[in-house]
Amino acid sequence: MRTQVCIIGGGPSGLLLSQLLHTVGISSIILERQSRDHVLGRIRAGVLEWGTVDMLRKAGVGTRMNAEGFEHTGTFLSAKNRGFRIDFNALIGKKVMVYGQTEVTADLYAARTDAGATLLHNVENVTPIGLDTDTPSVSFDQDGTTKTIQCDYIAGCDGFHGVSRKSIPANVLREFERVYPFGWLGVLSETPPVSHELIYANHERGFALCSMRNANLSRYYIQAPVTDKIEHWSDDAFWDELRRRIPTDAADSIITGPSIEKSIAPLRSFVAEPMQWGRLYLVGDAAHIVPPTGAKGLNLAVSDVHYLFTALDQHYNHGENGGLATYSQTALKRVWNAIRFSWWFTTMMHSYPDQSPFDQAIQEAELSHLETSQAAQTNLAENYVGLPY
DSSP states (O other), X not given: OBOSEEEEOOSHHHHHHHHHHXXXXXXXXXXXXXXXXXXXXXXXXXXXXXXXXXXXXXXXXOHHHHHHOEEESEEEEEETTEEEEXXXXXXXXXXXXXXXXXXXXXXXXXXXXXXXXXXXXXXXXXXXEOTTSSSOEEEEEETTEEEEEEOSEEEEOSOTTSSTGGGSOTTTOEEEXXXXXXXXXXXXXXXXXXXXXXXXXXXXTOOEEEEEEETTEEEEEEEEOTTOOXXXXXXXXXXXXXXXXXXXXXXXXXXXXXXXXXXXXXXEEEEEEOSEETTEEEOGGGTEEOOSTTOOHHHHHHHHHHHHHHHHHHHHXXXXXXXXXXXXXXXXXXXXXXXXXXXXXXXXXXXXXXXXXXXXXXXXXXXXXXXXXXXXXXHHHHHHHOOOO
């Protein structure tokens, strides 16, 4: 097999890159370790920066998002069971879109299928070859047969545990990591959201978040030890704990119901440098992880796609190679800004195991400053809606 760009990983970043390349006449093949049903069944975040919205529209996959997504012009923060609103539109004239990552992935799959794209699922033993040459390739096993794709470039969109980052020599790769001593216990329920916008709650018992997927599907989280077992959290116990942490008016009005999905996710900040080596370019979780506070994971992957797609378009269609040469440097500048914001937001909103009354009081003072300072609110709004590409 032969293609111009071999994409390792069939999640939203790999699918979006392939779709965008298709719009400018650049061929690609996608390799995915899991089945299509598995990829489409993943439950992920649902807050899209407006840059992500524009990228999806540019790729021709914005129709359902435009019809079903919820435009949010602000968000709520709270401390000690009392909330206040950050008005993105009034502060910076921007907004975000609430539209689930599962839906984004489904839209991208439909577009790639309609275009006759080559998506190979259930592949094993994926191995990038000749990354430091002008003739790279990728070998893999499928249905008991070893196959090889010859290509010009390889996009590593295969996540934190994928093979792509591990293919960069150890003496070249630098990794930066902060592992947080807590996780998010999340519940999905077929209930109307308690608020028309997200609520981020600081409480001495731990962080909580009220979010939504649509008008009748809510997603709620509470901070919990990452070592907790799901079976130890009944639905009633979850709802009781959530009510203790969120603003009183929300706790009094929330509609609860049986959970249809429940999980505990660990939190970490992680960055790998460089994001390119030879003909290999890392995208999304293959290169960086952010805690979900502030919803930067998918959005950072989309900004990587923007930089790589633009560079490949310049190379193939305009004979310019500057974007490919500087991809890592350009992408990492935005990555580190998002890593900083997510770390700051996480640190302000969560309770740490060794947290003292002084530490809690400092968090509450910072939130009080945010409530009264337009400058502080503007800084949060600029980062939350997404820094420019």
